[in-house]
Amino acid sequence: MxxxxxxxxxxxxxxxxxxxxxxxxxxxxxxxxxxxxxxxxxxxxxxxxxxxxxxxxxxxxxxxxxxxxxxxxxxxxxxxxxxxxxxxxxxxxxxxxxxxxxxxxxxxxxxxxxxxxxxxxxxxxxxxxxxxxxxxxxxxxxxxxxxxxxxxxxxxxxxxxWRTRSGCYFCFYQRKAEWVGLSERHPELLERAIAIESKVRQDAGADGDASFGEFAMKGRQYTWSGGESLPDLIARREEIIERHAASVESAEKRKKNRTVWDVLGDALDDDDDTDQCTVCAL
The missing domain is CATH 3.40.50.620 (HUPs)
Known part of the structure; x- marks a missing residue:
């Protein structure tokens, strides 16, 4: 060497x-x-x-x-x-x-x-x-x-x-419950993420009909979280929390003596099993 x-x-x-x-x-x-x-x-x-x-x-x-x-x-x-x-x-x-x-x-x-x-x-x-x-x-x-x-x-x-992945506060890989967690832990960061998202939706039009040349393509991202705006997501806060609590309870029953992180990770996967960023998530 x-x-x-x-x-x-x-x-x-x-x-x-x-x-x-x-x-x-x-x-x-x-x-x-x-x-x-x-x-x-x-x-x-x-x-x-x-x-x-x-x-x-x-x-x-x-x-x-x-x-x-x-x-x-x-x-x-x-x-x-x-x-x-x-x-x-x-x-x-x-x-x-x-x-x-x-x-x-x-x-x-x-x-x-x-x-x-x-x-x-x-x-x-x-x-x-x-x-x-x-x-x-x-x-x-x-x-x-x-x-x-x-x-x-x-x-x-x-x-x-409250979150199992490192990365930017506006990371699009966040699950719904993690966005709610951001709103509770760092409301000022959620507001910044909403401001960025709002600019995109305003420029594109409420129905997502944009004319940005090569970027006006299938799969273009107008929201941070799977086609649902952050204000709409937060408006469903109680529903998301209730579903997440049920997922946590289910995860706790699968195996005893598990760490909080293990339980949270399983519960979040039950809520929304998405991929992770290969650079940020390790």
Whole structure:
């Protein structure tokens, strides 16, 4: 292995990547840790990164895009990012990361667990970046991740009390109950998300009949949450909470002695089983 090869570990602010960072701390002394900061992360994420940085004993590089969300929002002509057009991931996370690495030979450590070996994470197509999966190689599963965090004394991020995924406060991968959670925990951030969504709907027309050239296409995203505007979603708050409470109760009965995070994750999957962002969710 060339001595100039860089070793990098991305941290999303989630449990798996944080546990991997701690797992590698003493195993790879020359590790470089990084966080792709869109500027739209949850306050709990920034708080947890500071805590993790102290535990690691070295800084976590904050990689910021050259241009922020508002710029790319205009470039994509007011199209909200969506599972079909994830320009936020490409422009605000992947491109800043690959610019930071440059042409250096690098080993990228990705936090895919042994119990989810078929799951996809970010794998660069650049020939100078080689990806390794330490948790898969060392057979570390979900329980192992929680054990690493507990032994390190850092536990889980506080957003796990109501949300199971890291990422932007307006992430389109959020489930209905998580949007309600955002409204309760960070109402000012919900209002920002509503303002962005309202601009799109106003520009497109209430019926979604837009004329944005190439972006006026099937699958264009006019709302953050599956065709339902955020005000309409929040208007159904009691219904969503009731359904979520029933899902939590059902999840608790499936197996005893489960963590709050396990129960919440199962309940949210029952509410809305959607995919996750391959960069943000680890």
């Amino acid at each position: 060339a001595s100039t090869e860089r070793h990098i570990c991305g941290i999303s602010g989630g449990k798996d990547s944080s546990a991997l960072a701690m797992y590698l701390r003493d195993r790879v002394p020359n590790m470089e840790y990084f966080f792709c900061d869109t500027g739209a992360e949850l306050p709990e994420t920034y708080e947890y990164l500071d805590k993790l940085e102290t535990a690691l004993g070295k800084p976590i590089a904050r990689l910021n895009p050259r241009k922020g969300f508002d710029h790319w929002f205009e470039v994509y002509r007011g199209a909200l990012p969506s599972p079909q057009m994830r320009w936020c991931t490409k422009k605000m996370k992947i491109e800043p990361l690959e610019e930071w690495i440059g042409e250096d030979a690098a080993v990228s450590y990705v936090a895919i667990r042994a119990d989810e070996a078929s799951r996809k994470g970010y794998v660069s197509t650049k020939p100078n970046i080689r990806t390794v999966l330490p948790f898969v190689e060392d057979n570390i599963d979900h329980d192992g991740v929680l054990r690493i965090l507990d032994e390190a004394g850092i536990g889980l991020p506080k957003y796990y009390e």
